Amino acid sequence: MSATAQPLPAASLLQLIWLASPALPVGGFSYSEGLEAGVDRAGVATESIAADWLSDQLHLSLARGDLAVIARAIPAWRSGELDKVKVLNDWVLQTRETSELRLQAEQMGRSLVEWLRNHRSVSDTHIDACAKLPPTYPVAYSLAASALTASIADCLAAYAFGWAENMVQAALKSVPLGQSAGQRILSRLAAEIPAAIAEAMALAEHERQAFSPMLAILSSQHETQYSRLFRS
Known part of the structure; x- marks a missing residue:
């Protein structure tokens, strides 16, 4: 963000924080x-390894996939380009490489649409259009964010930080790690999020990708893992 950038109005800032909240x-x-499977099968056993794992996931997976989708979907919702929204939503569904990752995207998308029906910040027309897709989480989040006066970069920052908080909590429970270790990992991810956002916003349509073969293998193994805490 440049030194001359205007701050968000308080109401929009609070709405963006709300969208990013793990609550x-x-x-x-x-x-x-996939992190829980990484702990079980790929040696994610220390704070350092967990931090590297999540950093790689931020840059290799989130930035090139979900964040890039959101960067395109927010202006599409704002301009009413519903055909483009559908193409983006279809891309998310088609590139989720395992059953559990696809189910996650679908379940969180449906839940966010239901939240929007009660929140009343988005038009019923757009909510209904989103519900019919059926929505994935990045596309439903884009709809929620499109109603705010926030910039696309700010909306991506909120999404990425919300993801980081959830993933750090997963690391605390599955590695396991202490709270101080979790805060150090979150600090590292927060420092790296701006670069991930810049990468996502710079990607052309044909450059967007979701190619994380080891993560897909681990996610597939997680589906039948003998004991687990998490749904993916």
Whole structure:
């Protein structure tokens, strides 16, 4: 953000913080996105390894996939380009490489749409259009964010930080780690999020990707893991 950037109005800032909150009732806390399988099978056993794992996931997966989708979907919702929204939503569904990752995207998307029906910040027309997709979480989040006066970069920052908080909590429970270790990892991720946002916003349509083969393998193994805390 440049030194001359205007601050968000307080109401929009609070709404953005609300969207990023792990307390938002969409179920994000119940997923580890393959991390739990990484602990069980890939040696994610220390603070340092967990931090590296999440940093890689931020840059190799989130930035090139979900964040890039949101960067395109927010202006599409704002301009009423529903056909483009559907294409983006279909891309998310088609690139979720395992059953549990797809179910996560769908469940969190449905839950956020239901939250929006009660929140009344988005038009009923757009909510109904989103519900019919059916929505994935990045696309439903884009709809929620499109109603705010926040910039796309600010909306991506909120999404990425919400993801980081959920993933750090997953690391605390599954590695396991202490609270201080979790805060150090979160500090590292927060420092790296601006670069991930810049990468996501710079990607052309044909450059967006979701290619994380080891993560997909671990997620597949997690589906039948003998004992687990998380749904993915």
